[in-house]
Amino acid sequence: MDFFSLKTIRLPTIRLLSDTVMKYLDLKRDPAQLSNFISDLLSNLQNELHDNNPEVRASAVQQLVFLNSVGYDTTWADFSVLDVMSIDNFSCKRIAYTAASQSWNPHSDVVLMATNRIQKDLNSNNPLFTTVVLSSITPFLSPQLSQDIASDIILQLNSSQAKIRQRAAVTFYHICLKYPDTLRAGFASLKSRLNDEDNSVVFSVLTVMVELCQINPRNFIGFIPKIFKMLNNCSSDWINLRLITLLRILSTVEPRLPKKLIQPLTIVLETTPSVFVMYECVRT
Numbered sequence: 001m002d003f004f005s006l007k008t009i010r011l012p013t014i015r016l017l018s019d020t021v022m023k024y025l026d027l028k029r030d031p032a033q034l035s036n037f038i039s040d041l042l043s044n045l046q047n048e049l050h051d052n053n054p055e056v057r058a059s060a061v062q063q064l065v066f067l068n069s070v071g072y073d074t075t076w077a078d079f080s081v082l083d084v085m086s087i088d089n090f091s092c093k094r095i096a097y098t099a100a101s102q103s104w105n106p107h108s109d110v111v112l113m114a115t116n117r118i119q120k121d122l123n124s125n126n127p128l129f130t131t132v133v134l135s136s137i138t139p140f141l142s143p144q145l146s147q148d149i150a151s152d153i154i155l156q157l158n159s160s161q162a163k164i165r166q167r168a169a170v171t172f173y174h175i176c177l178k179y180p181d182t183l184r185a186g187f188a189s190l191k192s193r194l195n196d197e198d199n200s201v202v203f204s205v206l207t208v209m210v211e212l213c214q215i216n217p218r219n220f221i222g223f224i225p226k227i228f229k230m231l232n233n234c235s236s237d238w239i240n241l242r243l244i245t246l247l248r249i250l251s252t253v254e255p256r257l258p259k260k261l262i263q264p265l266t267i268v269l270e271t272t273p274s275v276f277v278m279y280e281c282v283r284t
Contacts, residue, residue, distance in 0.1 A: 015044075017062050024070070038072065049080040058084050058092040065099045074103050078110040085117055090128045093121065097136035104140035106178075111140055115148050122152045127161050134167035138174045146178035154186040162198035169193060169201065173208040183212065183219070194226060199236055206242035213246060217253045224250055224257060231264050237274040244268070244277065248284040 020041065027034040041063065048060035061077070061084045068074040081103070085096035104111060118137065121129040134156070137145075153175055156168035172190065176183045193205045213220045224247075231243045244265070251257040265281045272278060 015048075015059060015063065017059070017066060020063050020066060024066075038067070041067075042072075045077075049077060049083075054084070054087045054089065054092060058087065058089075058095050061099050062095050065095070065102055068099070068103050074099075075108070078104065078108060079113075082110055082114050082117065085114065085121075090126070090132070093129060094132050097132050101136040101139045106140055106142035106145075108140060111142055111145055115145055118145070119149055119152055122149060122156065127159075127164060130156065130159070130164055131167065134164065134171050138171060141174055141178050143178045146175045146182065150175055150179055150182040150185060154182070154189050157186065157189040157193055162196075162201055165193065165196065165198070165201045166204045169204040169208050173211055176212060191223065191226070194223075194230065199239060203236075203239055203242060206239065206246060210242060210245050210249065213249045217249050220246070220250060221254055224254060228260070228264070231268070237272060237277050240268060240272070241274070241277050241280055244280045244284055248280070251284070 023037060024034070027037050045060045045063055048056050051057055051060075057080070061081055064074045064077050064081075081096050081099045084092050085100065087093065087096075100114070118133055121133045124130055134153075137149075153168055153172050156164055157172065159165050159168065169190070172182065172186060190205060190208070193201055196202050196205070209220060209223070227243055227246055227250075231240065231247070234240055234243065247257065247261060251261065261284065265284060269278060269281045272281075
């Protein structure tokens with residue numbers, strides 16, 4: 001192929017999301033023109049979702065995210081979202097998982113078909129893939145999907161990356177709500193994260209424990225010595241806030257605990273600069 005023949009190559013044109021948004025806003029005051037614009041746009045998107053170029057398909061899904069956010073039904077494209085989700089490219093996956101979190105629900109037929117894809121991305125060697133899954137799946141978690149990926153989420157609680165451990169802890173809570181047996185299987189891993197070197201992970205784990213403890217505090221009575229020790233040694237106001245809340249809830253099922261809390265809570269009240277921690281101490 002010589003230099004001049006390159007002029008005949010036509011690269012696929014990808015519609016920019018910003019252009020779609022600006023056009024939508026320009027026509028918003030004219031319902032008739034807006035209706036025609038949306039009709040044409042949907043027709044074009046249906047063709048683009050079957051394009052051979054993955055970037056074109058991803059761009060089309062991005063347009064659908066916008067249309068869904070302004071009230072248009074995009075469930076007809078659920079399986080196209082799954083198709084883009086399978087593209088081995090982070091930008092495409094981020095678009096697809098964003099679309100899924102916005103338009104899928106636990107009863108969507110496509111969720112069952114997406115299970116294998118979600119498991120592969122959760123356990124990918126690329127931490128960005130794992131992160132985008134953990135950030136997106138909670139809106140469409142079904143009991144079956146929760147059961148299928150429970151062990152994968154527990155595994156990510158021990159990830160080498162703090163951001164993944166933090167998000168895995170939050171996802172673990174949502175998994176437990178859909179599939180309660182997860183708590184028993186992941187109890188040890190959750191407890192081990194109380195010793196995490198990253199405070200954001202510890203805070204997330206304590207937040208999860210507070211939420212689960214409100215459902216059944218007796219499950220966490222065995223944590224009392226560890227939490228009590230953390231309260232005496234922790235310098236983070238945000239972590240102390242969660243520790244005190246957790247001990248307050250546990251004191252309702254452990255009659256010996258309230259008396260033991262008097263001294264440490266008094267010390268915290270006298271030393272903390274945080275009004276929020278003071279409030280929680282008084283409340284407790």
